[in-house]
Amino acid sequence: MSTFRLKANWQALAAIALSVISLFAMPDQDPGRIAIIAILANLLIAIIASLINPVTRLSIWALGLATHVTAFALLIALSSFEGTAGWSYFAALAACWLMAWRLVTLLSNGSEHSSASRLNGLLIPALFGLWLLILWEAIVRGAGIPFVLLPPPSAIGAKILTSVPLLAADFRQTVLKAVLFGFVVGSGAGLLVAILADRYKFLANGLLPIGNMVSALPIIGIAPIMVIWFGFDWQSKAAVVIVMTFFPMLVNTIAGLSASGNMERDLMRTYGSGYWASLFKLRLPAAMPFVFNALKINSTLAMIGAIVSEFFGTPVVGMGFRISTEVGRMNLDMVWAEIALAAVVGSLFYGALALLERFTTFWHPSYRRP
């Protein structure tokens, strides 16, 4: 084994300075004092691990483990610092966060060469998300920020667990009815009109500038009109979603249908294939990357359209309805629970489309391995 030396890095130096501050600003009461000492002891291990040179897999593991044990201790210690955390606690928190930063730096430097780069590609963002939650929880609870301003993630998690039936009902109303119906009909109509516009150039020349312009307009504003036309239930929300998703699909598909090259089209012609055969066997498949681009844009637009339309009137169920009423009643944990649900649904929706794209357009150059 080669000899280990210690090599300074700025995160470690800053963490040492912060630990010293934390030690000197120690609280007077016993539970707090013990907690801080335990935290600082763990932190010391992390700092030493971060100083080891050359960096090995073992030292990174030690740094990661010690950092997150410290973070865990910091969260446990919150119970004795509820709203009263002072310099000592926050200095320790900042030092711990710097160690996490060091960890991410080491991981992202190492990932260029190591075979585990794909794992790192997941691990680094996951660490970032985790630290976002840790800092949120620690700062909100430690500094005693009022619940109505920003509830801590633990309270939001607890609220999610206790209101599963309510969330499920909102999910059914907003996502399964308004979003899915609107998304399918709007995107489908956009695709069909695009094929039609591709056939008759006059239509394409007229629709493309209009479609491009409409993408800049605040279409969401038609929500009150749709509520007047189609009533308070999900049909009016689906109508908004249809209008919002129609134009991106139209514009993208028209662009996609002209994506196949002249060589390929000539080849189809030498095969003696007619319009329909070359549409289905060449041009639509070639347009698929564009279609999926539109579908991905539409997945976000559909969620936004359905949720915001519910601000204009809805039966007493739905994600947008819940958000606007619970905000009014200052039940911010419920609002955050809905936002978390919307975030998860939005990401899954997008992820599912990305996966489907991967299987449909497997031939596309962007998936080639270098």
Add this chain to the structure above:
Amino acid sequence: MRNDGGKIIPVLSILALLVVAWYFAAYAMNAPFQRDLNRRTGTEVTTSQFVAQTMAQPKPTMPAPHQVAENLWKNVFTVKPTSRRSLVYHAGVTLSSTVLGFLMGTLLGVVIAVGIVHVPALDKSLLPWIITSQTIPMLAVAPMIIVILAAVNVTGLLPKALISTYLSFFPVVVGMVKGLRSPEVTHLDMMRTYNSSAWNTFWKLRVPASVPLFFTSMKVAVAASLVGAIVGELPTGAVAGIGSKLLAGSYYSQTIDIWAALIAGSVVAILLVTLVDFTSRFVTRSMGAQPR
């Protein structure tokens, strides 16, 4: 630019078709109510009178284009722009928070993008989250931000502008990261042979290379920030702005007002995008780009 001449006729004819369809829809959608009303009041009308009646209801299901135009004319040109009845006043309120939010969002987006391009740890940890966050319905947060900020006594322009900031910085980050990374490897190598510092490489190569993508993402961002401003006006209890006009219209079923507000919002959107487009052309041309 060359093709514009060939597109005016198709665009105009499709727009004309839309107006005709709009008139038909106005007749068809208002007719049941009017027929019912006439039966109850016992009024006998000829067909042409009936058609005229469907287009002159005070609260129609579907206002006819000329009703909306009349309302727009009345609220834009005959009322003083400072009056609360004026659409110019409401559009101005929305425009001011849109522009403020757009500027803050663009600045924030550029700063984050510069950070992502230069700090590998940020690139690996932050960028995936920024991309994921685009899949999340951000607007859902809008009412909460307004209420939270109102609770700490921040009201007026800033909360709405913050929502616009929130919506507009994502496109700018993504566009700028792409733009700042767009210089080819050979160009970066050349800067290295000049022994150019990171600072010089940034200002003399990366920034000029990012300009086209910067403006493209600004166009998306300005449209998003207008939507943010409008939605931000919804939970403030309908005080002022295009969003509050929409909400008030939907409360009192003032459909003509809703349509007029919608058109005012669209005009603002087109103005903003055109302005960005204009700036983009001016800047790229003065940087020596070939006019397309």
